[in-house]
Amino acid sequence: MEKFRIGLIGCGVISDKYLTTCQAFDFIDIVACASLNIEESKQKAEIYNIPRVCTPDEIINDPSIDCVLNLTIPAAHAQISIAALNAGKHVYSEKPFVTDLADGEEILALAKAKGLYVGNAPDTFLGGRLQTCKKLMDQGVIGLPTGVMAFVPTRGVERHHPNPDFYYQNGGGPLLDLGPYYLTAMVALLGPITRVCGLAKKTLDERLIESQPRAGEKIPVNVDTHINALLEFESGVQGSLMASFDVWDSQTPRMEIYGENGTICINDPDPTDGFNIFGGQVLYKTRETARWVYRPRTPNLEFWSVAENTHGFNQEARGLGLLDLAYAVKNQRPARANGELAQHVCEVMFGILESAKTRQFVEIKSRCELPEALPENFPNGA
Ligand SMILES: NC(=O)c1ccc[n+]([C@@H]2O[C@H](COP(=O)([O-])OP(=O)(O)OC[C@H]3O[C@@H](n4cnc5c(N)ncnc54)[C@H](O)[C@@H]3O)[C@@H](O)[C@H]2O)c1
Incomplete structure (x- = not known):
């Protein structure tokens, strides 16, 4: 070969x-x-x-x-x-x-x-966790999707990246850095976004590097570091996204998808995988299993079902999208993590930041196709 x-x-x-x-x-x-x-x-x-x-x-x-x-x-x-x-x-x-x-x-x-x-990139939506979400949705487990929420609370990158400067300059910030994982997942699962609005703020003018070899050095911040957005999908689904470099910790789930008959919940990133969610469990509740349980403790996950994950790529697998592209070239079919999808996600992110400035909703012009599910035995069947 x-x-x-x-x-x-x-x-x-x-x-x-x-x-x-x-x-x-x-x-x-x-x-x-x-x-x-x-x-x-x-x-x-x-x-x-x-x-x-x-x-x-x-x-x-x-x-x-x-x-x-x-x-x-x-x-x-x-x-x-x-x-x-x-x-x-x-x-x-x-x-x-x-x-x-x-x-x-x-x-x-x-x-x-x-x-x-x-x-x-990102190609995390091709990983076992989000492909399991796709399978649940394709099987109709939650029925017609109505809403989606994603929370990306971090304290920035200056505690672990040796040269964190670019994350705080044009092209950086939590929305452009971490938003693509979640917005790409949302669009890949729910289709394109038509309208957005956002709030954005820069909390600090400088950040203190804590990682080696530059620990103690201060770097300037020229981007917004705490962002909230509302998203309207072409399908009528409503979404929201919070992305931050200003949060020390949080117990919010990373992503939830709501449907007329149930909820899918990605409650936490895989601890070995940061926010990048190739692997990790997928919880769901349906009309049949849902019940209101009021208890004075959290997290209250024992009443959720854990979806069976029959997919590959549940560990760090960056480059999976590149492999898929290589087979797409060979077999003359669309690549799943493709430029049209990435351009759409960029238009959404830039729209959110523009809306934060103008205080107006921003219409999103580009559209993209939903990437097909990754075969469970990929690269067989590639
Ligand atoms: N670091 C992470 O955890 C992480 C995670 C996911 C995605 N990313 C993304 O990966 C990309 C790189 O991040 P990184 O952390 O590896 O950055 P980095 O600063 O560690 O490395 C950047 C590399 O690009 C090279 N480079 C920069 N400008 C260039 C140019 N004009 N021509 C040729 N080479 C050039 C540098 O020499 C360096 O080798 C970014 O887009 C980032 O958003 C990073």
Whole structure:
């Protein structure tokens, strides 16, 4: 089998997760890596047996590479993706897809004109947990969906990321950083969003780095760090989302989906998986099992059913969307974690932030298809 040859651009923190996962995917071969820091690239090449360390331009211009894996910082995503497409390569990028919608439109138009594929993180919605939610919904367990809520309460990234600066600059903030996991899940399960409004605030002007090697250094904040949004879906479903870098802790569930006959609840992220929910249990209650139980203690989960999870990818699996894209190219079918979905999610996020400024609802123009369920035995049946 001829492998799908990938050139990695961006060898920072998240690249370790991709490189670990991709080593287990037979159809993918990471053949070269590049970043702005040659020492960092060399180090990753050595750890993960990547044959070549190059400059970003060398990767982009190498005719033997099929696809660029773009793990650069948000402000560089579009520039790298556009250059890769112009050089005739498919591209799979980290989130957010773009920091400017016009760049997203250019990327999608370029890909269409050249017959190339654009994929984008997050791919958590392809993991066992959210695919189990999809199965419950497709089986009609909660009936017609009516509402969805997601809560993403964090205290930011300066306690664990060695270089947290970009999270507090254009393209960062909790909505653009963590919102994509939950908004992509919502759209993949419930369809596109048509209208949004939001409130947003910047709580602190500076953040104190607590992680090594820069502990004690203060960095400026130029983004909103606490955001609440209302979402109207084309289907009539109503949603809400809270995303924050200003919350120390919380007991709210991460996501709930309400239907005329029941509720699905993702009560907590898998402790090994942060907020990224590839795995973890899915709870549900239906008309038959629901009852109002009033007890002076929380959490009160014993009256919920735990959904049977028959899907794969319940551990950290970043790169699953890239593998799906590789098979999509091979079999000439749509990629599930695709650019249209990512552009729609970006329009929703930018709309929320615009609404917070203008104090008006914002209409969302783009639409996208619901990605098909991932076969339970993927990559068999890919
Ligand atoms: N760190 C995480 O936990 C995490 C989790 C999920 C997603 N992400 C996303 O992954 C992306 C990268 O995050 P990270 O934490 O790895 O960042 P990082 O700062 O650790 O690494 C960024 C890498 O991109 C390279 N780079 C930056 N600008 C470039 C350019 N113009 N051309 C070529 N290379 C360039 C840097 O040299 C570095 O190798 C971001 O979009 C982030 O939102 C990060």
